[in-house]
Amino acid sequence: MPTNLANKEVRVRFAPSPTGDLHVGNIRTALFDWAYARHTGGKFIFRIEDTDRDRVTDEYIQAAIDTLKWLGLTWDEGPEVGGPNGPYLQSQRLDIYAEWAAKFLAQGDAYYCYCSSDELEARREAQRAANVAPGYDGKCREISADDLARYQTEGRKPVLRMRMPDGSTTFTDAIRGDVTFDHNFVPDFVLVRGDGSPLYTLAVAVDDVLMKVTHVLRGEDLLSSTPRQIRVYQAMGVKIEDYPTFAHLPFVMGQDNAKLSKRNGEVSIAWYRDRGFLPEAICNYLALLGWSPGDDRENVTMQELTELFTVERVHSSPARFDMKKLEAINGDKIRLLSLEDLLARVTPFLIKDGVITGTADELALVAKTLPLIQERIATLADVTSMVKFLFVSNFEVESESAPKIADEQSQIVLKRALEVLTATSAWDHSSLEQALRAALIDEMALKPRIAFSALRIAITGSHISPPLFESMELLGRDASLARLVMAIK
RNA sequence: GGCCCCGUCGUCUAGCGGCCUAGGACUCUGGCUUCUCAAGCCAGCUACGAGGGUUCGAAUCCCUUCGGGGCUACCA
Numbered sequence: 209m210p211t212n213l214a215n216k217e218v219r220v221r222f223a224p225s226p227t228g229d230l231h232v233g234n235i236r237t238a239l240f241d242w243a244y245a246r247h248t249g250g251k252f253i254f255r256i257e258d259t260d261r262d263r264v265t266d267e268y269i270q271a272a273i274d275t276l277k278w279l280g281l282t283w284d285e286g287p288e289v290g291g292p293n294g295p296y297l298q299s300q301r302l303d304i305y306a307e308w309a310a311k312f313l314a315q316g317d318a319y320y321c322y323c324s325s326d327e328l329e330a331r332r333e334a335q336r337a338a339n340v341a342p343g344y345d346g347k348c349r350e351i352s353a354d355d356l357a358r359y360q361t362e363g364r365k366p367v368l369r370m371r372m373p374d375g376s377t378t379f380t381d382a383i384r385g386d387v388t389f390d391h392n393f394v395p396d397f398v399l400v401r402g403d404g405s406p407l408y409t410l411a412v413a414v415d416d417v418l419m420k421v422t423h424v425l426r427g428e429d430l431l432s433s434t435p436r437q438i439r440v441y442q443a444m445g446v447k448i449e450d451y452p453t454f455a456h457l458p459f460v461m462g463q464d465n466a467k468l469s470k471r472n473g474e475v476s477i478a479w480y481r482d483r484g485f486l487p488e489a490i491c492n493y494l495a496l497l498g499w500s501p502g503d504d505r506e507n508v509t510m511q512e513l514t515e516l517f518t519v520e521r522v523h524s525s526p527a528r529f530d531m532k533k534l535e536a537i538n539g540d541k542i543r544l545l546s547l548e549d550l551l552a553r554v555t556p557f558l559i560k561d562g563v564i565t566g567t568a569d570e571l572a573l574v575a576k577t578l579p580l581i582q583e584r585i586a587t588l589a590d591v592t593s594m595v596k597f598l599f600v601s602n603f604e605v606e607s608e609s610a611p612k613i614a615d616e617q618s619q620i621v622l623k624r625a626l627e628v629l630t631a632t633s634a635w636d637h638s639s640l641e642q643a644l645r646a647a648l649i650d651e652m653a654l655k656p657r658i659a660f661s662a663l664r665i666a667i668t669g670s671h672i673s674p675p676l677f678e679s680m681e682l683l684g685r686d687a688s689l690a691r692l693v694m695a696i697k
Numbered sequence: 698g699g700c701c702c703c704g705u706c707g708u709c710u711a712g713c714g715g716c717c718u719a720g721g722a723c724u725c726u727g728g729c730u731u732c733u734c735a736a737g738c739c740a741g742c743u744a745c746g747a748g749g750g751u752u753c754g755a756a757u758c759c760c761u762u763c764g765g766g767g768c769u770a771c772c773a
Contacts, residue, residue, distance in 0.1 A: 223773095224773090225772080225773050227772080227773080257773070259772095259773085260772060260773070262772095263772070263773090321771095325770090325771070328770090328771090329770095332769090332770095336698070336699095339698060339699080340698090340699080341698085341699045341700070341769075342698090342699085342769060343699095343769070365771095367771050381702095384702070384703090387701075387702080388701090389700075389701070390700075392700090393699070393700045393701085393768095393769080394700090395769085397770095398770080398771050400771085401771040402771060403771085405771090407770095407771070407772085407773090408772070408773050409773095412773085427767095427773095428701095428702065428703090428766090428767065429766095429767055429768075429773080430767095430768095430773075431701070431702065431767075431768080432700075432701055432702085432767070432768045432769080433768080433773085456702080458702090458703075459703095459766075459767080461766085463708090493709095496709060496710075496722090497709070497710095498709090498710095499710095500709085500710055500711070502711075503711085503721090504711075504720075504721045504722080505721090505722095506709090506710090506721080506722055506723090507722095523710090524702075524703060525702090525703050525704065526702095526703070526704095526765085526766070527708090527709060527710090528708055528709075529708095529709095530708050530709065530723070530724080532708080532723060532724055533708075533709065533722075533723045533724080534723095535723090536722085536723055536724085537722095537723085539735090539736090543736080581735090582736095583735060583736045583737090584734060584735040584736075585735085586735090594734090641732085644732095645732095656731085656732050657731085657732065657733080658732095659732080660732035660733075661732075661733065663732085664732070664733060665733095668733090670733090670734095671733060671734080672733060672734045672735090673733065673734075674733095674734085675732070675733085675734095676732050676733075677732080
């Protein structure tokens with residue numbers, strides 16, 4: 209890392225191109241950008257790369273903003289908060305790019321290229337056939353007056369191309385070390401489309417310079433575009449010591465070792481939110497993909513993450529996304545939540561699932577069950593199946609469990625339990641347990657596992673539930689007895 | 698095809714020449730606990746892609762090879 213950066217404020221940017229919902233790969237990058245900025249006390253800049261307006265939509269842009277907010281990755285400059293280097297949507301900076309493009313053209317760094325897409329494609333095809341690296345052949349670097357006149361009468365709209373000089377580009381990637389690209393394999397690239405709109409290659413470099421970005425942490429798919437970006441810095445007259453430091457993050461791969469896509473598992477962050485994953489769990493898990501604190505700890509808070517995160521500890525090989533581990537971490541985070549916090553987070557899920565409407569009475573009852581289920585759920589959405597039996601008006605035993613209490617043995621247990629409970633006035637869980645153990649275990653010599661299984665199904669409707677006696681207490685005497693009656697044939 | 702990146706248990710990782718008969722976590726298997734499911738605790742399975750070097754000594758350095766991935770657009 210260049211020493212001159214030592215005293216400079218670190219400025220990191222996250223610059224997605226929202227052509228869809230942000231996915232876990234994007235977010236992992238955003239997280240590292242954010243963590244590095246916070247670790248160094250620098251600035252986190254959020255920029256929207258929407259130069260490709262055919263693919264980027266306002267809805268996706270808004271979704272990206274909402275996702276970052278939801279995750280708690282707050283930015284210092286960018287959409288909604290503004291900043292001294294705005295605007296932060298590239299579509300609002302078109303005049304800036306046009307200015308630089310004109311400058312590059314005047315300086316001779318860039319030139320107009322009139323080759324049509326078809327011609328380009330045909331020539332690339334020929335190159336491939338001849339086993340030559342396909343790429344622009346430099347045809348329009350020099351155009352004769354005749355050709356130019358012809359193109360113009362044909363009404364061709366030229367693109368602006370950057371001239372790549374002979375030689376090579378070497379830069380030091382903070383994660384991968386020195387990387388060199390021979391310019392023979394970096395053809396002259398397009399800066400401005402035929403319609404006058406800028407391309408990523410132009411906008412990204414101009415903005416990073418103008419926004420005084422010091423560190424570019426991004427996905428490794430952009431590694432081979434770095435020499436082009438550096439070429440633009442040169443044309444802009446940026447001094448080498450002022451180039452940002454590049455750090456290309458390894459990929460996050462799907463479960464089946466293919467690149468992450470909708471095909472192999474859910475990738476959009478919105479999907480995880482709807483499934484009841486905690487933002488801090490997602491961040492914690494994602495932080496572990498390509499980075500580790502160095503010691504054996506894995507459960508880190510956002511605060512700890514910012515304290516511990518360094519680029520030096522990011523490594524270079526791709527990581528596979530593992531839903532099981534995410535779930536495990538999510539469960540850990542849920543168990544760490546205070547009851548108040550857990551209640552607040554769980555309520556929307558219960559309302560959405562139609563378990564409750566949100567009245568004070570309902571919430572009070574949910575609050576009482578939370579301690580029982582906090583360690584039994586891996587996601588917030590799991591609460592529904594755990595507490596549903598307390599709220600349903602037309603109770604019914606789930607179909608797969610119904611046969612399990614229809615047998616003679618179970619019916620005997622249920623009848624006996626009903627007798628005992630009808631005679632029981634105290635309706636707290638320890639009294640209930642005492643009475644039922646005495647009758648079913650001691651007197652009838654049943655195994656607890658057998659005896660209580662039938663009761664559990666009759667009371668909660670499922671063979672999986674919160675602890676039985678606590679469940680009965682919460683359900684209340686009348687409803688509990690009614691369910692036993694209902695279960696007895 | 699060319700250029701570039703990457704290669705430790707099934708997965709995420711620790712490891713930056715001796716502390717490694719390779720540690721942790723998730724998963725899985727078995728056990729304990731137990732009213733179910735979880736949680737918790739204990740135990741177990743399983744890895745340095747391969748081949749050459751360098752060195753007293755290599756997972757760690759070098760070379761080759763194999764494998765995976767990215768790029769090769771008027772996408773980003």
